[in-house]
Amino acid sequence: MNNSCNPLRNTKGVVYFYHKILIVEIPALYDIYLKYPAVQTDTRKIKEGDIYFALSGPNFDGNTFAGEALAKGAAYAVIDKPQYAVNDRCIVVADALDTLQQLAKYHRQQLTIPFIAITGSNGKTTTKELLAAVLSRKYITYATEGNLNNHIGVPLTLLKIKQDAQMAIIEMGANHQQEIAAYCRIALPDYGVITNCGKAHIEGFGGIEGVRKGKGELFDFIRGNGGKIFRNTGLDYLGPMAHDINDQITYGLSDALYTGRPVMKGVFLHLEVDTPEETNAIATNLVGEYNFPNVMLAIAAGTYFGVSMEDIQSALMAYNPDNSRSQWMKKGSNQVIMDAYNANPTSMKAAIENFASADLPAKMLWIGGMKEMGAEEHHEHEELVALIDKYQWAGVILVGKEFADVKGGHQWFENSAQAAAHVALQPPSGSSILIKGSRGSKMEVLAEALPAWAADKDIS
Numbered sequence: 001m002n003n004s005c006n007p008l009r010n011t012k013g014v015v016y017f018y019h020k021i022l023i024v025e026i027p028a029l030y031d032i033y034l035k036y037p038a039v040q041t042d043t044r045k046i047k048e049g050d051i052y053f054a055l056s057g058p059n060f061d062g063n064t065f066a067g068e069a070l071a072k073g074a075a076y077a078v079i080d081k082p083q084y085a086v087n088d089r090c091i092v093v094a095d096a097l098d099t100l101q102q103l104a105k106y107h108r109q110q111l112t113i114p115f116i117a118i119t120g121s122n123g124k125t126t127t128k129e130l131l132a133a134v135l136s137r138k139y140i141t142y143a144t145e146g147n148l149n150n151h152i153g154v155p156l157t158l159l160k161i162k163q164d165a166q167m168a169i170i171e172m173g174a175n176h177q178q179e180i181a182a183y184c185r186i187a188l189p190d191y192g193v194i195t196n197c198g199k200a201h202i203e204g205f206g207g208i209e210g211v212r213k214g215k216g217e218l219f220d221f222i223r224g225n226g227g228k229i230f231r232n233t234g235l236d237y238l239g240p241m242a243h244d245i246n247d248q249i250t251y252g253l254s255d256a257l258y259t260g261r262p263v264m265k266g267v268f269l270h271l272e273v274d275t276p277e278e279t280n281a282i283a284t285n286l287v288g289e290y291n292f293p294n295v296m297l298a299i300a301a302g303t304y305f306g307v308s309m310e311d312i313q314s315a316l317m318a319y320n321p322d323n324s325r326s327q328w329m330k331k332g333s334n335q336v337i338m339d340a341y342n343a344n345p346t347s348m349k350a351a352i353e354n355f356a357s358a359d360l361p362a363k364m365l366w367i368g369g370m371k372e373m374g375a376e377e378h379h380e381h382e383e384l385v386a387l388i389d390k391y392q393w394a395g396v397i398l399v400g401k402e403f404a405d406v407k408g409g410h411q412w413f414e415n416s417a418q419a420a421a422h423v424a425l426q427p428p429s430g431s432s433i434l435i436k437g438s439r440g441s442k443m444e445v446l447a448e449a450l451p452a453w454a455a456d457k458d459i460s
Contacts, residue, residue: 048073104155120195134302149173198346251300340443360432368437369400
């Protein structure tokens with residue numbers, strides 16, 4: 001940008017350089033956002049009147065798509081390379097990502113509703129969706145869509161919250177230290193939930209203690225800002241992590257403000273939940289007892305915020321998991337538990353043990369490798385195979401290079417495409433199948449390879 005010209009500064013903090021605009025204060029950009037309150041970072045999703053933020057990564061430069069975004073109807077394009085400013089609808093900033101995050105924080109600061117942040121190694125997306133389902137019965141509730149829980153997803157989630165909002169739920173994912181702390185400085189949560197601290201993203205966090213430290217950054221923020229937490233009393237380590245937080249709403253099997261008990265009906269989780277007046281029976285379409293704390297959080301938070309037990313029961317019964325998160329499906333004559341969105345040693349153990357205890361015919365395991373294990377990769381997969389070998393299975397398929405040296409006597413394929421080809425040639429019949437693995441293992445293709453002798457349908 002040619003800074004030798006004479007800029008004209010207006011009272012909104014905008015500096016004009018002829019046909020290009022440099023935003024030097026977030027309130028000026030916020031005024032534009034209020035007129036065009038839809039933000040996109042992907043030109044393929046641009047709609048008329050959106051604001052496009054030109055984010056860049058290792059393999060792409062969003063600035064180069066600014067012209068395309070404007071041609072597709074974007075109201076403005078926020079860029080950080082002046083040479084890509086094609087007209088006066090290009091807003092040039094020092095750093096597009098930083099500006100997106102600052103804008104999101106500024107928007108958050110205009111809202112006075114409760115903000116609930118959820119993080120954890122396992123179950124945070126399911127917990128978020130259950131909580132949103134419950135709170136939506138009484139409040140206009142905005143929540144993270146899907147798992148948009150990173151440095152881009154968190155600000156995008158905040159900027160989707162409209163003025164009619166009465167509740168906001170922000171999911172926060174992380175794979176290294178100080179990540180949750182950074183998200184808290186943007187989202188400014190009033191309430192915090194840590195679902196658990198398991199063996200996830202070990203490579204980035206540096207072991208289980210590193211995981212607890214990283215997830216604990218949420219409690220650190222709450223502690224420092226006088227907020228409240230919801231704490232699962234069934235996880236002993238959460239107590240010390242929550243030290244000096246005065247306002248704690250507890251839930252769990254016992255020693256909690258809100259207590260309940262899991263009751264399995266086939267593969268589906270039901271609960272008996274205690275209130276001062278009575279015990280309530282709650283049915284869900286969730287597979288596995290390991291979802292008990294996720295449901296209890298939704299019940300505890302819903303009750304705390306004044307949602308009736310009748311509405312809580314209705315919301316939980318109506319929720320059906322999707323996107324390969326503990327989905328119960330019928331594939332021809334086979335029944336499938338599809339749990340292939342994420343996996344780590346903690347969630348693997350819970351899923352396999354739960355499946356082993358279920359009263360189901362001809363149980364088969366199709367297991368994909370776990371990612372981001374770092375130096376623990378060989379040991380953790382060796383331990384996983386040892387766990388598998390404790391039980392009797394109608395068949396086991398292991399997928400991924402992570403199992404290459406520890407597969408034992410089980411069928412092994414280097415990747416899911418090879419495994420799917422095998423399944424297509426030798427499909428099981430009348431079997432119950434647990435499909436689980438990290439997202440990178442692409443285990444869903446094995447389910448797609450199963451023949452549909454009857455119309456495929458979700459039977460949850």
